[in-house]
Amino acid sequence: MHLALVGTPNSGKTSLFNALTGSRQKVANYPGVTVERKEGFFVTPLGRQASLVDLPGTYSLRGRSPDEEITRDFVLGRAAGEAPPDLVLCVADSTNLRLTIRLLLELKQTGRSLMLVLNMFDIATRRGVSVDIARLSEMLGVPVVTSIAVRKAGIADLLRKTDEIAMKPQSSARENSWKVLSVAELRATQREADRIIAATVSLPARPDNWTARIDAVVLHPVAGLAILALILFVMFQAVFAWAQPLMNLLSDAFSGLGQFVHDTLPAGLLQSFLQNGVISGVGSVIVFLPQIIIIFLFILLLEDFGYMARAAFLMDRIMGGAGLHGRAFIPLLSSFACAIPGIMATRVIDNRRDRLTTILIAPLMTCSARIPVYTLIISAFIPDDQVWGWVNLRGLVMFGLYAAGITSALGVSFLIKFFMWRDYAPAPFMLELPDYKLPRLKSIALGVYTRAKMFLQRAGTTIFSMMVLIWFLASFPQPPAGTAEPAINYSLAAIIGHALAPLFAPVGFNWQIVVALVPGMAAREVAVAALGTVYAIEGGKEAADQIGQVLATKWSLATALSLLAWYIFAPQCASTLAVIRRETGGTKWMVLTFSYMFALAYAASLLTYNIAVTLGAG
Amino acid sequence: MTAIDDNPAPEKRLGSAKRGYSGKIHKVAADGVNSSLSALELESRLLELGFVEGARVEVLHEGIVGGDPIAVRIDNVTVAMRRREAMAVIVV
Numbered sequence: 001m002h003l004a005l006v007g008t009p010n011s012g013k014t015s016l017f018n019a020l021t022g023s024r025q026k027v028a029n030y031p032g033v034t035v036e037r038k039e040g041f042f043v044t045p046l047g048r049q050a051s052l053v054d055l056p057g058t059y060s061l062r063g064r065s066p067d068e069e070i071t072r073d074f075v076l077g078r079a080a081g082e083a084p085p086d087l088v089l090c091v092a093d094s095t096n097l098r099l100t101i102r103l104l105l106e107l108k109q110t111g112r113s114l115m116l117v118l119n120m121f122d123i124a125t126r127r128g129v130s131v132d133i134a135r136l137s138e139m140l141g142v143p144v145v146t147s148i149a150v151r152k153a154g155i156a157d158l159l160r161k162t163d164e165i166a167m168k169p170q171s172s173a174r175e176n177s178w179k180v181l182s183v184a185e186l187r188a189t190q191r192e193a194d195r196i197i198a199a200t201v202s203l204p205a206r207p208d209n210w211t212a213r214i215d216a217v218v219l220h221p222v223a224g225l226a227i228l229a230l231i232l233f234v235m236f237q238a239v240f241a242w243a244q245p246l247m248n249l250l251s252d253a254f255s256g257l258g259q260f261v262h263d264t265l266p267a268g269l270l271q272s273f274l275q276n277g278v279i280s281g282v283g284s285v286i287v288f289l290p291q292i293i294i295i296f297l298f299i300l301l302l303e304d305f306g307y308m309a310r311a312a313f314l315m316d317r318i319m320g321g322a323g324l325h326g327r328a329f330i331p332l333l334s335s336f337a338c339a340i341p342g343i344m345a346t347r348v349i350d351n352r353r354d355r356l357t358t359i360l361i362a363p364l365m366t367c368s369a370r371i372p373v374y375t376l377i378i379s380a381f382i383p384d385d386q387v388w389g390w391v392n393l394r395g396l397v398m399f400g401l402y403a404a405g406i407t408s409a410l411g412v413s414f415l416i417k418f419f420m421w422r423d424y425a426p427a428p429f430m431l432e433l434p435d436y437k438l439p440r441l442k443s444i445a446l447g448v449y450t451r452a453k454m455f456l457q458r459a460g461t462t463i464f465s466m467m468v469l470i471w472f473l474a475s476f477p478q479p480p481a482g483t484a485e486p487a488i489n490y491s492l493a494a495i496i497g498h499a500l501a502p503l504f505a506p507v508g509f510n511w512q513i514v515v516a517l518v519p520g521m522a523a524r525e526v527a528v529a530a531l532g533t534v535y536a537i538e539g540g541k542e543a544a545d546q547i548g549q550v551l552a553t554k555w556s557l558a559t560a561l562s563l564l565a566w567y568i569f570a571p572q573c574a575s576t577l578a579v580i581r582r583e584t585g586g587t588k589w590m591v592l593t594f595s596y597m598f599a600l601a602y603a604a605s606l607l608t609y610n611i612a613v614t615l616g617a618g
Numbered sequence: 619m620t621a622i623d624d625n626p627a628p629e630k631r632l633g634s635a636k637r638g639y640s641g642k643i644h645k646v647a648a649d650g651v652n653s654s655l656s657a658l659e660l661e662s663r664l665l666e667l668g669f670v671e672g673a674r675v676e677v678l679h680e681g682i683v684g685g686d687p688i689a690v691r692i693d694n695v696t697v698a699m700r701r702r703e704a705m706a707v708i709v710v
Contacts, residue, residue, distance in 0.1 A: 059666035064659070096694055098668050183658065186665040194670075203694070211696075212678075219689060221682035313698045317683040428653055428703045429687055430663060433696040 001050050001166055002083050004074060006107065007091035008099050009057035010306075010434035012119040015149040015443045016091055017054040020158075027450055036347060037070075045156075046163045053085070059099055061106055062180055065350050075110055076176065087113045087165055089158075094124035094131070094146070095435065097201060101193035104140060106181065111174035113165060114142040117158060121146035123437070128204030136200040150440050211306075211435040218307070224314050231307075232333060235298045239291050239337045239368075246290035254283030269475075277471030282464055284523045285575055291337045291368065292455050293448055299330060299345055300447045304439035308348065309431050316429050322410040323417035325354040326429055332358065332409070335365035339576045343583055344451065351427035357416050359583060360593055363576050364409040364569065366402045372525040373567050374401055380548035381560040397564075404568050408600065470522045470574070474530075488530075493518040507566070507605035508559040508613075521574050524567065558612035565608040571597035632675060632690065633705035640676040641709040643669060648706040660706055668692050669707055 007013040018025075021040025028037050038054040055074055056067035063069035070079065077084030090107055092100035097118075104116055118124070118131065137144040145161050148154025181189065217223050258275040265271040302308050308330065316326030324332075327349045335342030342362040349355040378394050385393045472492070479490040488494060497515030504514050512535065520527030532547045535554070551560070571577065571594045581590040612618065630641070646664050648657035655663070669675075669692060678696065679689035687700045 060662075062662065064663075098693060099666070099695065102666075181662075183661050183665060186662060187670055190665060190668070190670045215679065215689070215696075219679040221680070225682065309698065313679075313681065313687060313689065316687050316698075316700075317681050428655060428660075428700060430667065430697065430699045430703060432667070433689055433698050435696075 001048060001086040001162075003050055003052045003087050003089060003162070004085035005052060005054045005089050005091055006071060006075060006103070007057060007119075008059050008093075008103060008432075010432055011057065011091045011093045011100060012149055013054060013057060013091045015440050016089075016117065016119055016147060016155070017052065018440075018443045018446050019147075019149040019152075019155050020052055023446065023449070025446075025450065027454065042159075044159050044163045044166070046166075048163060048166055050162065052089075053082075058103070060103060060181070060186075061110075061178065066352060067350060075107065075112060076178065085112060087115060087162065089115050089117050090142075091117045091119050093434075094118040094121045095127060095129060097131075097197055098190075098193060101140070101196060102186075102190050104142070105189045105193060106178070108140075108142070109176070109178040111176045111178075115158075115161060115165065116140065116142055116144045118144065118146045119149055120437075122148045122154070130202050132200045136196065139196045139200060150442070214436055215310070215433075218310050219313060224310075228311055228314055231302070231311075235295075235333070238294050238298065243290040243294050243337075247287050250287045250289065251283070254279055254287070258283070269478075272475055273468075273471060276475070277468055278464070281468070281471060281522055281526075282460070284526055286456070288338050288340070288368070289452065289455065292341045293452055295334045295337055295341045295345075296448050296451045297444070299334065300444045301439050302330075303348070304437065304444060306434045306436045309433045312429075312431060313433065320429075322413045324357065324410075324413050325349055325351065325427070326431075328354065328358040332362060332365055335362040335367060338367050338369065339363045339365065339573070340455065340579050341451070343576070343579050344454070346583070353421050354427060356584065356589065357413050357421075359580055359589065360416060360596075361409040361413050363571065363573070363580075363593065363597065364405050364412065366405040366568070367524075367573075369524040369573065370401075370567055372528050374398060374564065376528050376531075376548055377551070377560050377564055380552045381555075381557055401564060401568055404565075408569065412596070412600075470519050474519050488515065506609070507602065508556070508562040508609035508618075509566075509605075510555075510559070512554075513559075513563065517570075517572065520572050523575065524570070524572050527572070557617040558609050561612050561617070562605040562609035565604040566601045569597050569601035569604055571601070629708045630710065631705050632677070632707035632709050633701040633703070635677050635688075635704075635709065637677050637680045637685070637688075639709075640674070643671050643673050643675055643707055644710040645671060645708040646706060647708060651703070651706045653703050653706070655703075657706075660703060664703075664706060667697050668695055675707070675709060 005013050005017055017038065017040060020042050022042075024042065025038060025040040028039075036056075040052050040054070042050055042052065044050055053074065055071040058068040058071045060068075061072045061075065063072040073079040074082055075085065075088060088107060088110075090100065090104045092104075100116075104114065107114055116137075118133075124131075131146075133144050133146065143161055143165065145157045147158050218227055258279040261274045261279060262271060265274065299308075302311070308327075311329055312326035314326075315329040319326055319329055328346070330348070331342045331345040333342075334345050339362045342365065343359050346355045346358045346362070349358060378397055382394050382397050387393050387396060470493075473496065474488050474491050474493040476492055477490060479485065479487045483490075494511075494515050496518055497511050500514050501509070501511040509517075512531070516527050516530035519530040528547065531551070535547065535550050577590050577594060580593050581587055584590070629644075632639075632643075635641075646661055646669050648655075648660040648664070651657065651660060653660050673692055676691040677688050678691050681687045685701070687698050688704060689696055689698050690704065
């Protein structure tokens with residue numbers, strides 16, 4: 001039988017979904033939209049196979065966003081390619097029934113078989129909430145069960161009732177009489193819901209104080225921002241410091257594997273394809289897995305705890321100045337590690353336009369793949385001097401590059417709002433601040449696992465094919481036998497590089513740089529290795545110092561600065577572009593991102609190069 | 619904003635309530651409120667979040683810039699919103 005989960009945001013829908021289905025989940029997108037479709041499977045005590053779809057959270061069936069339209073269409077049985085649900089589970093946070101009971105009254109009009117699930121019933125009981133379940137079920141005219149999604153036994157009742165409903169002769173022939181409620185009807189259903197609650201639920205004399213106490217500090221205008229800054233600091237430390245040993249391990253493993261292939265197979269196309277195309281290409285992306293896991297661990301922990309909505313509250317006005325939604329804050333922050341999890345995390349923004357703006361600017365945040373490029377050029381060209389007595393010049397340049405990324409992101413967001421969506425006023429900030437809850441570790445582990453799986457699947461498909469393409473460009477046609485020059489100089493990449501060189505001459509790039517930019521499309525830091533290849537330097541990462549020395553003799557300072565400016569904006573990351581295409585559901589936004597970033601990169605380099613040359617650095 | 623100016627007696631609106639304010643909703647009326655949503659849509663959303671006549675409200679927190687947004691306790695739900703949208707809630 002087919003079941004669907006419906007509930008308001010923060011009703012604990014997802015933890016109930018996880019409790020019912022465990023790891024038997026499938027995450028995909030609904031056709032044509034960017035809404036995530038989560039389906040899981042379980043077996044009832046009587047051995048009935050059941051599929052369960054976790055529908056996007058909603059307060060009503062009006063469908064005011066693509067997510068909510070999915071929920072409405074699915075419940076009404078209008079969703080393309082979806083079987084209408086045999087049973088709709090309406091999930092309520094037991095400590096807060098008002099909004100869900102109203103939603104349930106609306107759901108009743110669709111004529112579907114319904115069951116109300118009072119989730120987190122243990123918390124409600126502990127707070128002194130008591131519910132007359134039999135009476136509530138009678139007044140609502142639907143079966144009511146309680147559940148404690150964190151405990152296995154907590155959902156036994158729900159499973160048993162599901163069997164009972166499945167065995168009953170299908171009485172779901174009731175007509176669908178649902179239509180969009182008018183404001184008068186909304187008022188009336190809310191009053192009806194309040195009347196039912198008054199008759200069946202007794203609220204504690206003293207409400208839970210924990211949330212109020214925590215909020216007194218966390219939402220305090222000064223202390224709150226300090227706490228937010230502290231959380232971000234820890235998060236950054238974790239992403240950069242904790243992930244590093246694991247990333248080194250992965251990176252060493254991949255180069256070891258590459259070396260093994262190199263030593264085992266005879267020199268030739270297959271060897272080069274496996275070592276340089278497959279292993280180092282896919283490896284250069286998989287290296288970021290530890291960072292992605294840590295970021296999602298933090299995001300899911302904060303979300304589950306209930307802090308995310310508070311962060312949005314604190315940042316709303318500050319982000320709003322640049323035309324961004326308060327919820328865009330965490331995705332943008334994640335993009336400092338890697339734009340891919342950042343873009344994936346924009347799913348917390350429910351308004352499509354706000355979400356697109358965030359996706360478009362996320363790649364401008366200085367991701368960790370730029371760090372190798374920045375480090376290489378800075379250490380080769382910027383003297384290790386102190387300025388103003390105590391500031392390290394190299395550190396200052398690095399800081400400047402980060403600041404330039406952030407400033408331009410805010411600027412671009414402002415321009416997007418101004419030029420593209422001037423006629424659409426921004427979605428108002430209206431957000432429920434849920435009560436704090438202890439994070440459910442199992443649920444978080446599942447969430448992290450799902451994200452990591454998605455990332456690896458992508459690395460195995462889209463990114464893999466990109467890598468193969470780039471390897472092909474850098475390897476064909478092959479050099480004539482006995483040549484001393486590096487093979488890449490004869491390849492399509494070199495042909496493209498030479499062809500594009502005149503375009504890049506005004507920004508001070510020589511043809512070698514342009515050639516290195518082609519494989520650099522795979523991932524930004526690959527450009528470092530590619531520069532090494534073009535300048536015929538042997539060796540892996542250890543050779544980075546050596547590459548720097550060579551570059552220092554071959555490039556002018558103006559060229560180096562121009563390349564730094566280029567990398568602030570460069571749209572050079574095939575994986576990010578692939579993720580943008582996937583998340584926005586079309587090529588259009590990917591092309592737009594590529595074009596505007598390319599234009600910005602070119603303009604910034606042109607400006608930097610010419611100013612530097614004028615100042616005598618040419 | 620004309621709807622507000624036309625009222626003979628100034629009404630207390632949630633959007634101009636200070637932190638610590640506690641009261642009851644007298645009316646939800648989004649006409650003439652300067653929001654990016656249409657009056658009908660704003661009213662519907664407020665109703666869906668539980669802002670109905672007679673419900674108890676309390677302003678719990680204010681943001682740092684201009685005391686905006688505000689966190690409003692409505693029965694036992696806390697909702698964060700901008701003052702601009704809260705103008706649609708008339709309180710007593």
